Amino acid sequence: MSPDGRPAYGQYGVRQLADAVAGGRSTAVSAVEDALSRIEAADGRIRAFLEVTPEAALAEARAVDARVAAGERPPLAGVPVAMKDNMWVAGRKTGCASRILEGFRPPGDSTVAARLRAAGAVFVGRANMDEFAMGSSTENSAYQVTRNPWDLERVAGGSSGGSAAAVAARFVPAGFGSDTGGSIRQPAACCGVVGFKPTYGRVSRYGLVAFASSLDQIGPMARSVGDAARLYRVIAGVDPRDSTTADVPVGDPEGAVGRGVRGLRVGFLREAEEEGLEAEVSASLDDARRIFRDAGAEVVSVSVPRTSVSISIYYVVASAEASSNLARFDGVRYGPRKSDADLASLYVETRTAGFGPEVKRRILLGTFALASGYYEAYYGAAMRARQLLRDDFDRAFGQADVIVCPSIPSPAFRAGEKTDDPLTMYLSDVFTVPASLAGLPAISVPSGLTAGRLPLGVQILGPRFGEEAVFAAARAFEEGAGFPDDVPPAAAG
Amino acid sequence: MASPPSVVTPEVVRRIAELARLRVPESELPRWTEQLSRIVGHIDLLKQIPEEAFGSAGSEPATPLRPDVPEPGRGDEALRENAPRELHGFGAVPRVVGSA
Numbered sequence: 130m131s132p133d134g135r136p137a138y139g140q141y142g143v144r145q146l147a148d149a150v151a152g153g154r155s156t157a158v159s160a161v162e163d164a165l166s167r168i169e170a171a172d173g174r175i176r177a178f179l180e181v182t183p184e185a186a187l188a189e190a191r192a193v194d195a196r197v198a199a200g201e202r203p204p205l206a207g208v209p210v211a212m213k214d215n216m217w218v219a220g221r222k223t224g225c226a227s228r229i230l231e232g233f234r235p236p237g238d239s240t241v242a243a244r245l246r247a248a249g250a251v252f253v254g255r256a257n258m259d260e261f262a263m264g265s266s267t268e269n270s271a272y273q274v275t276r277n278p279w280d281l282e283r284v285a286g287g288s289s290g291g292s293a294a295a296v297a298a299r300f301v302p303a304g305f306g307s308d309t310g311g312s313i314r315q316p317a318a319c320c321g322v323v324g325f326k327p328t329y330g331r332v333s334r335y336g337l338v339a340f341a342s343s344l345d346q347i348g349p350m351a352r353s354v355g356d357a358a359r360l361y362r363v364i365a366g367v368d369p370r371d372s373t374t375a376d377v378p379v380g381d382p383e384g385a386v387g388r389g390v391r392g393l394r395v396g397f398l399r400e401a402e403e404e405g406l407e408a409e410v411s412a413s414l415d416d417a418r419r420i421f422r423d424a425g426a427e428v429v430s431v432s433v434p435r436t437s438v439s440i441s442i443y444y445v446v447a448s449a450e451a452s453s454n455l456a457r458f459d460g461v462r463y464g465p466r467k468s469d470a471d472l473a474s475l476y477v478e479t480r481t482a483g484f485g486p487e488v489k490r491r492i493l494l495g496t497f498a499l500a501s502g503y504y505e506a507y508y509g510a511a512m513r514a515r516q517l518l519r520d521d522f523d524r525a526f527g528q529a530d531v532i533v534c535p536s537i538p539s540p541a542f543r544a545g546e547k548t549d550d551p552l553t554m555y556l557s558d559v560f561t562v563p564a565s566l567a568g569l570p571a572i573s574v575p576s577g578l579t580a581g582r583l584p585l586g587v588q589i590l591g592p593r594f595g596e597e598a599v600f601a602a603a604r605a606f607e608e609g610a611g612f613p614d615d616v617p618p619a620a621a622g
Numbered sequence: 623m624a625s626p627p628s629v630v631t632p633e634v635v636r637r638i639a640e641l642a643r644l645r646v647p648e649s650e651l652p653r654w655t656e657q658l659s660r661i662v663g664h665i666d667l668l669k670q671i672p673e674e675a676f677g678s679a680g681s682e683p684a685t686p687l688r689p690d691v692p693e694p695g696r697g698d699e700a701l702r703e704n705a706p707r708e709l710h711g712f713g714a715v716p717r718v719v720g721s722a
Contacts, residue, residue, distance in 0.1 A: 232704075233704055234700060234703055234704060235700065236696045236699070236700035236701075237696050237700075369688040369689075370688075372685050372686050372687065372688065373685070435671075437667070438667050438668055438670075438671065440664065441664060441665045441666075441667045441668050442668065444661065444664075444665060445665055445668075452642060456643075459643070460706060461706075461713065461715055462701065462704060462705060462706075462713060463704035463705070463706065464704075464706065465706065466706035466707060469707070469716050470716065471716050472715060472716055472718055475715065475716060476643040477643050477644065477645050478645070480642075480643050480644055481644055481645040484644070489644055490654075490657065490658070490661075492642045492644065493635065493638050493639060493642055493644070493654070493658060494658060494661060494662075496638040496641050496642040497630070497634070497638045497658070497662070500637075500638060500641065503629070507662075507665065507668075510668045510669070510671075511665075511668060513676045514668055514671055516676075516677075517671070517675060517676065520677075551657055551660075551661065552657075552660050552661050552664055555661070555664075
């Protein structure tokens with residue numbers, strides 16, 4: 130409780146809040162009002178949201194309270210959530226932080242939004258992102274740069290930087306992002322929150338605007354591993370609207386959180402340690418090794434040799450798929466049309482005006498990799514190397530139940546620091562891309578603050594559909610790491 | 623030893639921009655060429671993987687299909703609402719066949 134006797138919603142996690150609302154000790158309306166007032170007070174500085182939708186959110190909150198009054202106990206009752214601007218939510222706009230989708234209204238809920246709605250969650254707004262999820266800093270948004278709640282001079286990471294910052298700033302207890310090469314885990318690590326990318330095929334992509342279809346996966350961000358497990362449980366599972374979802378039982382991720390790691394084989398990724406890590410990142414791994422040992426795990430070292438070429442594979446595969454997926458944005462069916470002179474100029478002028486520089490760069494790169502004369506040397510080679518990387522992981526998971534490496538090679542960088550150097554920006558995904566290419570579940574857990582009080586994260590990877598082991602290990606690490614529960618300075622001030 | 627010349631030349635950038643339906647002004651061509659060359663130079667690390675490392679390409683499982691049962695569509699109204707130009711209830715584009 131706060132000094133004035135009101136519940137301190139900002140400190141509530143997902144489970145605490147949902148259980149209070151479902152148990153009649155609080156209401157969805159008061160939780161949403163609190164979230165809206167926090168956003169009003171501090172989002173002018175942080176800029177996590179592209180749009181806040183108070184009226185729709187309060188109407189949804191009243192509907193949740195009515196369901197609870199009628200005896201329902203939904204698992205996310207009254208939980209305000211931030212949705213990345215690339216997921217359809219009925220009645221709201223979906224814009225991918227791009228001019229080319231300005232004003233677009235989706236025909237209904239994405240599967241994830243429908244499942245969250247059924248579970249009692251309330252959508253408070255559209256979270257900022259790198260345009261079409263292409264970026265590692267949220268600086269590629271066509272509208273605004275999201276700032277890191279720990280230091281307003283620094284980026285929030287990306288591409289799901291708005292969702293990560295909204296959770297870190299205590300605007301909402303839950304955010305959702307999409308992860309193609311690290312876009313949930315990297316901003317989560319930069320902002321000091323938990324970010325989880327499920328196994329490829331666990332969560333439906335229906336209603337997620339496609340970037341790279343063989344890699345995209347939706348996942349939760351929250352302030353604790355247990356909260357992330359509950360959010361994941363709600364959205365996971367087979368969906369007839371996405372043929373790549375797998376009919377594999379989701380199991381009991383929340384139960385796994387308390388299972389401990391006694392006897393679990395925790396493999397530290399050798400190639401990450403050979404990267405020449407920054408001292409504080411290296412120290413966070415040493416701490417992780419000690420934490421897992423103290424918790425009763427068997428700590429080993431594992432090798433995934435093709436980690437060294439994963440950025441090369443990723444920027445071919447993801448860009449090739451993006452160039453194909455983004456061909457649909459041509460000014461014919463949606464978004465502002467820039468020319469009606471003839472069909473060719475309609476396409477070219479609309480796309481040239483509608484896409485930002487990074488999106489154009491990826492489209493050009495992908496078109497190059499798929500073009501006649503280059504296809505075999507680039508796309509073909511990348512696909513074959515991707516298979517080698519998967520084989521490497523299969524061998525490594527013969528020796529370890531989970532694999533540990535850093536989430537980010539350094540803490541959040543200063544805004545503007547890398548915008549003129551795309552290759553350096555791409556290399557900041559070095560630790561997150563391998564799990565994406567192999568379709569593995571991976572979580573980033575805050576590991577501590579640097580001397581400059583910036584968050585770092587440790588990443589835990591599991592075998593395909595091995596989410597339970599990932600959550601068990603993540604909770605053991607979280608408990609040992611004891612990340613401070615301080616409100617970040619920019620959100621507090 | 624000097625690095626080999628990049629495969630990404632201004633001519634290549636012009637060609638792929640055309641394929642991608644994007645306009646790259648001549649004044650921006652040197653910058654795009656330089657950036658894409660650097661990125662492709664990094665991607666060329668893939669060439670260091672020895673040929674013998676590659677086994678036969680793994681075959682992907684067939685895409686499962688959902689039951690072919692008709693369901694009401696949900697898109698008609700949204701299509702109309704989102705169309706940049708609408709005429710008689712249809713999305714309109716410039717004339718494609720014949721002259722105006």
